[in-house]
Amino acid sequence: MRIAVQSEAFDLGAEVSAFAAEVRGAGAVVSFTGLVRDEGGRLSAMEIEHYPGMTEKAIAGIVEKAARRWSLADALVIHRHGRLEPGEAIMMVATAAPHRADAFAAAEFLMDYLKSRAPFWKKEIGADGAEWVAAKDADEDALNRW
Amino acid sequence: MRIAVQSEAFDLGAEVSAFAAEVRGAGAVVSFTGLVRDEGGRLSAMEIEHYPGMTEKAIAGIVEKAARRWSLADALVIHRHGRLEPGEAIMMVATAAPHRADAFAAAEFLMDYLKSRAPFWKKEIGADGAEWVAAKDADEDALNRW
């Protein structure tokens, strides 16, 4: 299990490749990556603020919950903070499990919890100014399915 | 949308990386990879037979179904046939969508249909001989959720 909270860009392909190469006994690897959308050209950058210290603890707690609930061979979470350009990867999760249902469920669970329970705040910088991204009711509701 | 049915190994990291780099307007990229499990050392190889011609058509039909159902920016399916060693990647799917729910649902849908509706047959080669993998009721049942 690896958790990285960093301002540096990460190499999605290299991470997925290394993750899949290192798992033993897993038949299924799922990855998710969140990219900065350009919102039809309206977005020039995204700034991500976080709470150093709490962020790592919160993510570790979410990963532990997933590991208790599903049969996971491994899990990886990388989340960036700072300034990102459209098209850049904000974060990724990867999960490995003997079978696909567990790998998919754990990846979706990690995403749902990272959305609403890890202390990150996104600000969109556009031509018209900057605006904090509002949390969606749908994201909070998504937690209820687990 | 790209579909590849091939005996050659593919580079998972390079494929995921190129896929994510090429999508425009997508905020979410999901990938799934199926690996040959070694079944605790009992499996020495896997042989995958397929139905040339029908395989490509069947996969194209499954991808079209997914594209009609979810808002997909792109989708990719690579599936190998022939002889594979434990740890090798059998296949992968990748999906890109504006939001994560669509990317996850489409990837799971593609996997469920590829399992039971694309003409591939797996044979496990072990120390005790070779055996065709039996289709699971659970895999057929998985189609009912869509």
Add this chain to the structure above:
Amino acid sequence: MEVLYFAWVRERIGLPRERVETQAATVAELVEELRAREDRYAAAFADLTALRVALDQELANFDAPLAGVREVAFFPPMTGG
């Protein structure tokens, strides 16, 4: 018409494909003809619930008509992914 066999159906019958001249109106009638040929065919087609059929590369049912069909394939349930 061309008849194709895959996976253990191919192994049991002992060949991957063959040309079959038939007047069978449906897949089920073709299966009856093949079953009557030799034991290896009877063994391969013993339990139709364990088999799937494709007509011209599209999944079909055993009661589907064969009129106009050029390629029939028999195989076990698929195990892709």
Add this chain to the structure above:
Amino acid sequence: MEVLYFAWVRERIGLPRERVETQAATVAELVEELRAREDRYAAAFADLTALRVALDQELANFDAPLAGVREVAFFPPMTGG
């Protein structure tokens, strides 16, 4: 105790963290004290349903006790992922 502000709470109050001397027994009491300080605090804490609080880096409720707590953080609902 250390009080931290993030995102628009930080912007509205105008600083990321400060040391606060307080006898407040609960988070809600601390919020009342802060609100009474200046307009910018009153503005930041106007609607508690739009805020979340963490005590020593664990999410908590506004009625949680502050006894033994060293770090309190106020922020809007999180938008990670």
